[in-house]
Amino acid sequence: MEIVQVVGLGLVATFLVLVLKEQKPVFAFLLATFTGVIIFLSLIGKIADVLHVLTRLAEQARVNTLFLETILKIIGIAYIAEFGAQVTRDAGQGSIASKIELAGKILIMVMAIPIITMIIETIVQILPT
Amino acid sequence: MFELLNGWLKQIIILVLLATFMDLLLPNNAMDRYVKLVMGLLIILAILSPIFQLIRQDLDLTSLSDQQLEGSGRENLSSVKAIKQKGEQLTETQNRLIHEQAEQRMAATLRKGVEKRFPVEVIQSEVKTKGKEEARIEGVHLVVRRAADKGGEEAVDPVDPVDPVDIGMDSESRNKEDHQKDEPSSEQRALSRRIVQYVEETWKLPPEQIKVEVEDG
Incomplete structure (x- = not known):
């Protein structure tokens, strides 16, 4: 269109x-x-x-598929959450809209958890014990 | 090496491009910080990925040792030489010890066999070997004394009367000298010959390698 x-x-x-x-x-x-x-x-x-x-x-x-997957998922989550939040806000339900946004934020952070653990493990392994 | 660097750089560049693109695409400010955080983590991961590979393949030890070799090359090389020399010395001593052990064992078995077979007491038994990898018996030396009290009295008893016969044959002074150095008259010679024969048969040795001395009991 x-x-x-x-x-x-x-x-x-x-x-x-x-x-x-x-x-x-x-x-x-x-x-x-x-x-x-x-x-x-x-x-x-x-x-x-x-x-x-x-x-x-x-x-x-040859980018790691994990990276691409994560990025695309983040884009999707952000868009859908934003859309829902805007619709509900238009209907005058600001509190529900903020809840939807919260859910989107938390899901994005959950995507980040494996990455954070990987980085932290690497740093711990690099550091001399 | 160059390919690795190439792939690594490509990955980072594409990730950064994607991140900026996504930043543009994103809706209003609510999600902005979170998405930026995750993208930053992803880029850090991409930058660290060679280190992941290193850790995963356990290459770090070998590369470290290589670096050490390159860094302080001379000393390490000399030390390696010294280590090799030491190893050679150790193998030599080990071989020597093995030979000695084998000689002792063979001498002991020889002594046992001779003492079992003949009514004698073996004072000294030596086996000499030669060669490194496959040792061969070079010579066998036995010093044997006729046993006085042991079980082989049958053989000893007939020997005793022989001496006086010999003495009677020659003048006494000469006989004493003979007694002292080379008494082996017929009996002793026969005994030594029998022992030699026995050793020859059991150990499969040529007779010139076997020396048997019979001392007077």
Whole structure:
């Protein structure tokens, strides 16, 4: 989907939400979420292209697959958590949004744990006992 | 070496590029610090990866020893020479000890065999060997005295009367000299010949390598 289409979809959805908000706020919220999901899904194809390029580059350079995997997972977690948090915040539930963000942060930190242990073990092994 | 460095640098560069790219891609500031921390850790890991390989392959010991050899080469080389010399000396002494041990064992078995077979007391038994890897018996030397009291009295008894017969044959003074140095008259000579024969048969030696001296009891 090109940028004009995305912007158009966004504008139309915004008007519709503004109209709906007077009558049924719940449906307005649903419409906003749906629009967000549609835009997100329409971008998935492009993201896949980018990821393919990145993976091929990394394989050519013989980057450890662990690194690439971790990076991609981090990107995914960050995006999804951000999306959910924004949607819930739009609905006026700031506390739930912050919880979703917390979950995203914790999951990212959990990804980092094996890396941290590896580095610390290496340093301990290097140091003379 | 160059390939290793090449791969390592490629890995780091691509990781840094990815990290910056991701930094751009990331949504608003909430996740920023965390993602940056993890990316930093990943880059540190990539930088440390050669050390991981070193540790995993246990190469550090060999490389360290190589470095030592290169660093203080002369001393270590001389010490290696000295160690080799010492090792040679040790093997030589070991061989010598083995030979001595073998000689002693053979002498003991010879002594036992002779004492068992003949009514004599073996005063001295020597076996000499020659050669390094495969030792061969060079010579056997036995000094034997006729046993007075032991079990082989049958042989001893007939010997005694022979002496007076010899003495009677010649003048006494001469006979005394003969007694002192070369008494082996017929009996002793026969005894020594028998012992030689026995040793020859049992040990499969040529007779010129066997020396048997018979002393007077």
